[in-house]
Amino acid sequence: MEFGRIFFNPSYSGNMFPGNGDSIFQGARSVMNIEESTKKRPFFSMPEELYDEEYFDEQLPEKKRRLTPEQVNFLEKSFEEENKLEPERKTQLAKNLGLQPRQVAVWFQNRRARWKNKQLERDYDQLKSSHESLLSNYDSILKENEKLKAEVLSMTEKLGAKESAGEPVPCQNSDPLLMVASHAPALQISVKVEDRLSTGSDGSAVVDEDCPHLLDSGNSCFPDNEYTGYATIDCVQSEEDDGSDDGGNYLSAFVGAEQEQHEDGEALGWFIWS
DNA sequence: TTGTGTTTTATTGCCTCC
DNA sequence: GGAGGCAATAAAACACAA
Numbered sequence: 001m002e003f004g005r006i007f008f009n010p011s012y013s014g015n016m017f018p019g020n021g022d023s024i025f026q027g028a029r030s031v032m033n034i035e036e037s038t039k040k041r042p043f044f045s046m047p048e049e050l051y052d053e054e055y056f057d058e059q060l061p062e063k064k065r066r067l068t069p070e071q072v073n074f075l076e077k078s079f080e081e082e083n084k085l086e087p088e089r090k091t092q093l094a095k096n097l098g099l100q101p102r103q104v105a106v107w108f109q110n111r112r113a114r115w116k117n118k119q120l121e122r123d124y125d126q127l128k129s130s131h132e133s134l135l136s137n138y139d140s141i142l143k144e145n146e147k148l149k150a151e152v153l154s155m156t157e158k159l160g161a162k163e164s165a166g167e168p169v170p171c172q173n174s175d176p177l178l179m180v181a182s183h184a185p186a187l188q189i190s191v192k193v194e195d196r197l198s199t200g201s202d203g204s205a206v207v208d209e210d211c212p213h214l215l216d217s218g219n220s221c222f223p224d225n226e227y228t229g230y231a232t233i234d235c236v237q238s239e240e241d242d243g244s245d246d247g248g249n250y251l252s253a254f255v256g257a258e259q260e261q262h263e264d265g266e267a268l269g270w271f272i273w274s
Numbered sequence: 275t276t277g278t279g280t281t282t283t284a285t286t287g288c289c290t291c292c
Numbered sequence: 293g294g295a296g297g298c299a300a301t302a303a304a305a306c307a308c309a310a
Contacts, residue, residue, distance in 0.1 A: 064283050064304060084297095106284060109297075114281095116298095 067107070071097050075104070079111050 078093060085108045094101040
């Protein structure tokens with residue numbers, strides 16, 4: 001027979017509400033029917049009790065039992081205060097609840113695991129909605145892009161008509177896209193993406209399907225932008241989640257444009273990257 | 275009543291820290 | 293090396309539909 005295993009003591013009724021002044025359940029006993037308590041309350045024996053003759057005469061070892069709602073409530077409150085269990089607190093809780101310290105430790109262990117799972121679910125939901133929102137933004141940007149292209153096309157046609165009619169053309173650059181760029185030298189799109197995926201000390205990293213290679217450092221995947229001729233795309237990696245809600249990632253796509261110049265500084269036109 | 279899925283309690287084994 | 297944490301897992305308890 002294995003020591004430390006759990007046995008049911010049907011005659012048990014006192015340990016749970018010892019009435020010694022420091023039990024939280026002094027007044028709670030009325031919640032539970034006495035008969036029920038003597039029939040169903042769990043008891044986790046000490047090893048020496050396993051050799052108690054009387055014990056074996058009258059009681060059969062039984063399987064594990066659930067904690068009472070009162071015990072669970074108290075443990076929940078304690079968990080809310082602090083989800084880690086120092087030895088002193090464990091002993092005190094065990095004493096107050098009439099449980100073995102080991103049970104209290106196990107309960108906290110399992111409770112932390114449940115909390116972590118819930119947290120992962122929440123993170124997933126948030127990430128999902130962020131993704132949907134980004135997709136929606138992307139769609140509208142695509143539409144806008146199509147609209148602008150059509151506009152450019154129409155302007156090009158008008159320009160061509162003027163050129164063939166011998167009229168002077170103000171812009172030196174013949175590429176209509178570059179003309180558009182000259183009106184809007186830089187377009188910056190910055191979308192905040194909540195990062196709640198990572199939790200506690202073992203949070204997971206966010207992997208962006210679209211630019212997974214960008215996500216390891218939070219730095220630009222392109223050379224620094226000190227030289228304006230580079231576009232910058234930043235996919236900032238997840239941060240350690242400290243429980244506060246202020247952590248956030250920014251997906252920033254910076255589409256830059258540079259004005260090409262002659263050596264003498266005379267502007268030739270705009271280049272645009274994407 | 276019974277079959278099945280879910281939740282809770284507990285164990286095991288491995289890892290890290292002091 | 294011992295204590296404590298975590299992931300994985302077992303198994304009992306529970307919930308619920310058929």
